[in-house]
Amino acid sequence: MSPETPALDLQDERLVAPQTLGDAVRAAFRRVRDGDLGMLPVFGGIVVIWTVFQLLNRTFLSSTNLVNLSFDIVPVGFLALGIVCVLLVGQIDLSVGSVSGVAAAVTALVMVRYEQPIWLAILAAVATGCLIGFVYAQGFNRFAVPSFVMTLAGLLAFLGVQLWLLRGQNAVNLPYDSDLVQFAQLWFVPEWMSYLFAIIAAAGFLGTSLAGARTRKAAGLSAPSPRLLVFRAALVLAALGFTVFYLNKTRGVAWMFVLFVVVVLVMHYVLSRTKFGRSIYAVGGNPEAARRAGINVKSVYAWTFVMCSTLAAVGGVLAAARLAAATQSTGTGDVNLNAIAAAVIGGTSLFGGRGSAFSALLGILVIQSISSGLTLLNLDSSYRFMITGAVLVLAVALDSFARRSRQAHGRG
Template identity: 70%
Template sequence: MTSLGSPVAAATGRPDEPPAARHGFRDSVRGTVRRARDGDLGMLPVVAGVVVIWTIFQSLNRTFLSSTNLVNLAFDMVPLGVIALGIVCVLLVGQIDLSVGSVSGVAAATTGVVMVRHEQSVWLAILVAAGVGALIGWLYGQVLNRFGVPSFVVTLGGLLAFLGTQLWLLRGQNAINLPYDSGLVRFAQVWFVPDVAAYALMLLAAGGFLAVGLTRARSRRRAGLSSVSPRWLAAQSLALAAALLFAVYYLNRTRGVPWMFVLFVGLVLILHYVLTRTGFGRSLYAVGGNAEAARRAGIDVRGVYTAAFVLCSTLAATGGVLAAARLAAANQSTGTSDVNLNAIAAAVIGGTSLFGGRGSAFAALLGVVVIQSISSGLTLLNLDSSYRFVITGCVLLVAVGLDSAARRSRQAHGRG
């Protein structure tokens, strides 16, 4: 019988890998192919989906992959992407938050009230908005833990309550216009990374990927576990560096890389580190995989639930602030319409499982690329928004279907 070597492994039902010799380059490639065949597809389906979507829209409109449109795409995906990051956190623990749109709207309205009506600094406005988001998440956690009300019901009530709060904060005004010369608005509209700094950031990202990979491989070898070949890691790092440098070169043909997009990627990397390199991140996966087993392994399940909702609502509030900055206004429609559904769809399309315990921070990044690419492409084709809803729904259905099929395949091959 296979031993579960750690409390988290016991909670998730996924055994630690057995001791193995160091992998060579070919072994690493074969291992990647084998895992994909066994249902551990990772980000492959969504990356393939992005390629297909971009190819179709580019063939229908040559403007789609132009540098100008991609810069606009990089700007527009950030508010929704930040909200989707929060959705990833609650989905990992097997819960759901249907109120992220309303929370983002409340945060946007709060920003406008603090900056314009009370004439306070932009930093104070951001802190107050983020604090409101964190408080909402804490309240969700308390209701879930103390009264056992399902998160679906709790957050559905929050959706309506905070929509009303948003309208009350605006007090009958259609919008509160933010000052165009404020740093927040300029950050979301006209601030770009200098060319040299952008190239340096991309090289730093590729170097960081290699350094982290080598460090992890060294640690696994010392523990007697199988490890990835350094040559395979080097090949991946070179491919990543080439892709990132080309992306910077291409975007620099017009306006360049938005600082707003860099912030989003930074948040993705921070959350990725938290999920993969900290005890709290491992607890999220453990609770989502099997809450009762996690409790028996000594994990504070209630505390993990509360922390997940606090993270989700705080990121939703941050997304609302960025949405207001992007429009230079906080209005009654901020966070309404399809924001809730698109944020959840982005997380799921990106690879986060609705069953809990499986997903990553990069799911939000990839998922929002899919969502915004569809929206941008249909706008360029001058098609009605109804097509966007239909296509997004179909893509979501395919993503969930693939997740279910991959989950059954993993279970059949003993991969959890």
């Protein structure tokens, strides 16, 4: 594009990339006004929840409690990440809890009853999740069974499989000195390495931002200024650096939490930077339009079901490792509802086509923060259920309102 030729998107202010910090702030206010709220509601919710619980109990925001919180969010967080995948294509999976329970039972049986290596136990559990997702995909694509009905049946069926695998035992204990249990309970990143991870993450954020700006320029569109991108990366580095510093005041950053964050980042890259990710959003937005555009809609549905069940299996493995046992209650109770609620509260739309991998991370952080705060206040789970339910209804209502506002302002 020659210097005299204006960028193709300058005729519509909604598409113009901000050039300065002031432009970025004004663009953010404009998006909020038009109903494109992004992650703002969930960030606001986290601030409110943390502030309230800190005022009620001074230990809530202590480094020790936040380290415990970083452990607790991971197993259900993997389930929520899988739910994000299926919600993006406008479907649902009600069986992630049961799938995680089966995976936990498989892990324990292979490790303890059959005395096989840890890697083989994990591989067997993950393969089980892949197989379940494949079965769901066939039922949905070949026999047109609605995902709600199919996964509801899976919830019941795989709960039975879990009980059958455990053969009436209440629990199968994992060796406490095994690497899997140690990873989920006692392994922490060395302090110097945690700071290095923060620097690498900020550098990666800057690199992808600059690459995106170059892509926009090559397409004849306006692009953010390098100075603004560097400023954003500096803010990311400052936030990550402070988080690492604060967690290192006690035990530090858990390797299990690092694993979850890495998977979230990889999933974010897949969804936002790859052809497959764009296909997921297209199918969730309008399946028929996606089909007419040449997207293999059935293949996209199949892969999202497989990814969801596989991530649920990983969550089940980590849940068993965290507890050092696979029990009959693993994956039962409110696990399903928490995973679905986390995805929705984090900003993934129930209508399909909107959301991100970070929805799982932020949503489960909200739910586990509520649970942790009520535990510190010695309040029973009844309050947690009521508060989580109220937050979920508020999130869905806000999403519905924002969706209507976006349509009214031409943002889709």
